[in-house]
Every structure is written in structure tokens, then in C-alpha cells.
Amino acid sequence: MRRGDDEMTKTDVTATTGEKSPPVDKVPMRERIIDAATRLFYAQGLRAVSAEKIIAQVGITKVTFYRHFPSKDDLIVAYLERRAEWERSAILAVRQAAGDDVPSVFRIIAESIGAESCSPGFRGCPFINAAAEYPDPRHRIRQVVDAHRRWFKHTIEELLDEIDVPNAAEVADELVMLRDGAMVSGYLSDPHIVASALYNAGRAVIEFRTP
DSSP, X not given: OOHHHHOOOSOOOBOTTSOBOSOGGGSOHHHHHHHHHHHHHHHHOTTTSOXXXXXXXXXXXXXXXXXXXXXXXXXXXXXXXXXXXXXXXXHHHHHHHHTTOHHHHHHHHHHHHHHHHTSTTOOSOHHHXXXXXXXXXXXXXXXXXHHHHHHHHHHHHHHHHHTTOSSHHHHHHHHHHHHHHHHHHHHHSOGGXXXXXXXXXXXXXXXXXXX
């Protein structure tokens, strides 16, 4: 058995969120594998990163890897689901903190997207990236992407309903499209303008729709 199966390295794992995980020697093996996959998948692409590369990164045997993830697709699903859970928890925390102040919720979300766009190693939205690599809507990886995007749109729609915006479903579609554009813009152009541009554009859409 290789050393990595029993002993952890002492390097902290930093996900794309910028948050540090607990010391590696306290992280379960399954989470260690997802941590390594998160770094590699996000930086290099889902299809470009082989299971062998992740195995080498973690320092484990194939038997250990496949015990936790029978296929690479299983690992990609786990990677995307963990990212989705993080985003949902973050937005829930913002909603709870802002209370009835819906404009503040939109402002904080815009600021968060701007901050992420400015973070080192930013490579765009993980879900948009995954959809580009897995365009078949029947593929289970694409289904994870679509489920998260439906959740995000529904959350925006709920916020719009709270401030009585007419045709909330249509406006939510427009705001999600703005969010997608902001994530791409942060990768291709000056990310420092993303937060204010996204918030101002979103506010203009809402005001246009509101009598």
C-alpha cells in the first residue's frame, strides 16, 4: 500500500471558493479525492483530467480511488454537487442576513460574483464549463448542471415575487442570463467592473419590468 493511503500530507486544500479546509490529516479520504479533483477539474477541464492524474495527485492506489468513486463520472457529479451545495448555502445565508431587504440580497450576490471573478485562478462558472463539455441534456453530469441552474432561477424568482415584480419567471430568466454573462466577462475582461455592472444591469431590468 502506498504512503498516501494511510498518511496525509500537511498541505491545506483551498477550493475555488477561497475557503481553507480542515488540516488534511483530518479530512476523510472521499473528501480528499474531491478536493484534488476540484483543483484539477476547475483548472484543466473535466475531460482533460484523467482518474490516473487524480490518483497521483492524492497519492493513493486505484483500488482506494474506485472504492469511493466507481467511475470518473461519479467523481465529477460529486464535485459539481459539492459546489452546488456551497452556492446554495451561501445564498441562503445572504437571504437570512438581509431579511426583507431584497435589493441588498441582489447587491451582495453581485458583489460575490465580482469578488470571485477577481480571485486567483478564476476560470469562469464551473457549471457553464461543465455544460460546455457535456452538451447532451440526457447525460447525468449535464443533469446535475441543469438541476442547479433551475434551483438558482427559482431562487431569483422567489426574490422577485417578494418585491412584486410582474412576470417574475421571465425576469428571472433575464437576470440569470446577466449572471452568466458576468461570469464570462470576469474571465475575458476586467473583472473589477463585474460587480457594479451586474448589479446596475439587473436593477435596470427589474425597474423596466416594474410599473
